[in-house]
Each structure stands twice: as structure tokens, then as C-alpha cells.
Amino acid sequence: MKNGPDIDGRLKKVFSGSKFDSIIIMNTKEKDSNFLYLTGFTSGVFEDTILLADKKRLMLLTSELEYDTAIGQAPHNMEVKCIKSEKDVKESIKDFVGSGNVGLNYGFIPYSYAEMLKKNIGESKIIDAETKLAEAREIKDIFEIESMKKAVEITKRSLTEISDYFKKGITEKQLRARFEFILGENGGEGLAFESIVSFGANAALPHHTPDDTKLKENEFVLLDVGARYRNYCADMTRTFIYAPDKKTMKYKRMEAIIDTVKEAQKIGLSRIKDGADGSAAHMEVADFINKAKGGIYKGRFIHSLGHQIGIDVHDGVGLTTISKKLRSGMVVSDEPGIYITGFGGARFEDDVLVGKGHSKFL
Numbered sequence: 544m545k546n547g548p549d550i551d552g553r554l555k556k557v558f559s560g561s562k563f564d565s566i567i568i569m570n571t572k573e574k575d576s577n578f579l580y581l582t583g584f585t586s587g588v589f590e591d592t593i594l595l596a597d598k599k600r601l602m603l604l605t606s607e608l609e610y611d612t613a614i615g616q617a618p619h620n621m622e623v624k625c626i627k628s629e630k631d632v633k634e635s636i637k638d639f640v641g642s643g644n645v646g647l648n649y650g651f652i653p654y655s656y657a658e659m660l661k662k663n664i665g666e667s668k669i670i671d672a673e674t675k676l677a678e679a680r681e682i683k684d685i686f687e688i689e690s691m692k693k694a695v696e697i698t699k700r701s702l703t704e705i706s707d708y709f710k711k712g713i714t715e716k717q718l719r720a721r722f723e724f725i726l727g728e729n730g731g732e733g734l735a736f737e738s739i740v741s742f743g744a745n746a747a748l749p750h751h752t753p754d755d756t757k758l759k760e761n762e763f764v765l766l767d768v769g770a771r772y773r774n775y776c777a778d779m780t781r782t783f784i785y786a787p788d789k790k791t792m793k794y795k796r797m798e799a800i801i802d803t804v805k806e807a808q809k810i811g812l813s814r815i816k817d818g819a820d821g822s823a824a825h826m827e828v829a830d831f832i833n834k835a836k837g838g839i840y841k842g843r844f845i846h847s848l849g850h851q852i853g854i855d856v857h858d859g860v861g862l863t864t865i866s867k868k869l870r871s872g873m874v875v876s877d878e879p880g881i882y883i884t885g886f887g888g889a890r891f892e893d894d895v896l897v898g899k900g901h902s903k904f905l
């Protein structure tokens with residue numbers, strides 16, 4: 544990947560038409576995803592670190608501990624300041640924001656931190672920057688798309704390799720450990736989210752946490768997993784049948800569920816495109832599942848068709864019953880499923896780059 548992240552372009556997007564003149568991003572023990580978006584950093588912890596930004600420049604207030612890590616990857620328009628005291632913090636913030644309006648990410652910053660900041664910004668007015676930041680991140684640039692493609696490629700390859708490790712008696716926890724090892728071997732830089740591995744009836748629980756359930760023959764194996772690559776997430780689901788016994792009714796029932804979900808996913812892909820409404824795509828897929836096979840799966844698609852993906856695995860507004868206009872350059876998941884309590888379920892999930900006319904899987 545030759546191109547680095549386009550930080551100038553990102554600042555432009557965040558500040559165009561905004562009511563704030565600068566923003567303060569403040570990490571806690573966790574990083575605000577917008578910190579990663581505006582710095583492009585792929586290394587370092589940066590606990591409690593403060594990032595100041597206006598439409599042209601960035602200032603990072605960090606400690607000696609991570610000063611060198613910051614300098615080593617700072618974009619051209621970032622000043623990195625090594626902070627020695629509370630007084631340094633106060634003065635740097637005051638100087639940077641001046642008397643203009645200050646944007647804060649209300650969706651992330653803890654109340655106590657916000658209260659503390661208020662004391663440091665004098666008469667400046669505080670404005671919620673959450674929506675503006677989320678909107679800026681919706682349309683991915685080339686660097687972001689390439690990073691997500693790579694995350695998907697690593698995940699897809701690992702999902703192909705994992706079936707070699709399906710064996711009678713292996714537990715969900717063991718299969719998860721194996722999968723995450725393979726993901727790392729294939730170049731994954733971390734997990735996009737906590738892996739879901741479900742066997743048999745557990746596959747009916749979309750957010751099942753892997754436990755000591757052992758794999759049996761002629762059963763569903765569902766993996767919902769994703770690698771992180773240069774801060775960007777992949778999110779994919781595959782459903783397999785382990786050691787199928789094709790003569791059984793159970794197998795036929797499982798196969799019919801899988802076929803229906805795969806068909807539903809194709810319909811989803813055909814409806815996800817520039818200008819389309821995400822909720823309309825969701826409703827069409829839900830309608831197809833509700834009517835399939837004489838209505839035997841009615842009401843068994845119990846989540847939304849998809850969600851946006853980026854630095855966060857659930858980024859911005861999803862493809863739910865809430866209207867959301869899809870636009871070229873967004874990345875969304877296409878993940879229908881059917882869930883039968885006590886029996887099992889299937890889900891197939893791929894990540895779609897929204898395009899004009901038609902979209903494609905990353």
C-alpha cells in the first residue's frame with residue numbers, strides 16, 4: 544500500500560459546514576475511534592491522550608512514554624507536545640482553541656472528562672461533534688478501502704483454512720482459539736470484535752459466546768469473525784455443516800436453511816447500491832425470508848440486514864428499519880440469517896463496498 548491515510552482530506556470532511564472551529568478528542572483507557580481516524584496511528588496505546596484539531600492542523604498532547612511512538616508516525620501537519628504537567632495541558636488547549644467554538648464527541652467522552660475540559664476552554668462554546676465525525680467517516684477513501692479489503696482477504700482465507708480443524712469433540716472455545724491463531728498467521732493485526740463460534744443449537748443465538756460445547760457430527764458450525772488491519776475491520780460469517788449425514792431429516796432441514804439464507808444474501812447484495820434506502824433493502828430481504836418455503840421461517844430473521852463498517856465494526860447507522868440513504872464509498876455488511884430456537888441457525892455475512900448501479904463484496 545503506497546498511499547498513507549489522507550489526513551488533510553479527513554480534516555476537510557469533518558470541518559466542512561461544521562458549527563465548531565476546533566475539536567478536542569480525548570482518549571480514556573480506550574481510544575476514541577476518531578482519534579485513529581484523525582491521526583492514522585497504527586501503533587501505541589495513547590491512554591488519556593488529547594488530540595486537538597482544526598481544519599488545517601493537529602496537535603497531540605502526550606507523555607514522554609509515547610512521545611517517540613507519536614513522532615514516528617505523525618502526519619505532516621501534526622505538532623506533538625510532550626506534556627509534563629496539568630498546567631501544560633491547560634495552556635496548550637487554551638492556545639489552540641482560542642475563543643472559537645469547540646466540538647466534543649458526546650458519544651464517547653465521559654462526563655467527568657467533559658466537565659474538566661470545560662474549565663480549560665474559557666468562554667468557548669461546546670458543541671456536540673458526534674454526528675459530524677460519524678458522517679465524515681461514512682464515505683471511505685482509497686486508503687480505507689484498501690485496508691478493509693486486506694482485512695477481508697485475511698478473514699476469508701482463515702475461514703477457508705479453519706474447516707481443516709473441525710473434528711468430533713472439539714469445543715467452541717478451542718475452535719475459536721485455533722481460528723484466532725490462524726488469523727494472526729495470515730497477517731491479521733488484531734480482532735475486529737470478539738469472535739463468535741457456535742455449534743448445533745447454539746447457532747440459533749446470533750451473539751452466542753463460545754463455551755465448552757463439543758462438536759458433534761451432522762451439526763451446524765457457525766463462525767462470525769473478523770480481522771483488524773491498519774485499524775480497519777472485517778466482519779464475516781460462514782455457516783458449515785460438520786460431517787453431514789445427508790440421508791437425515793435434520794440434514795435436509797439444515798441444508799434448506801443454509802440455501803435460503805444464501806439466496807437472501809444475494810437479494811441483499813442486489814439491493815445495496817448508491818441512492819438506495821438501507822431500510823428498504825432490509826425489508827425486502829426480511830420479506831423474502833418470511834415467505835420462503837411456504838412461510839416456515841416467518842419471523843426467524845431477527846436482526847437487521849447489515850451495518851456500516853470501518854474503524855468500528857458497527858460504524859454509524861445500519862441497514863435496519865430506520866431509513867438510511869446508501870452512498871457510493873460506504874462499506875456495509877450484508878448478513879441475513881435464520882434462527883430456529885433449540886435447533887440451530889445459519890448466517891452468511893460479507894462486506895459490501897457500495898457503488899453506483901451495483902455493489903460488490905470486498
Ligand SMILES: [Mn+2]
Binds near residue numbers: 778779850876878892
Ligand atoms: Mn456484522
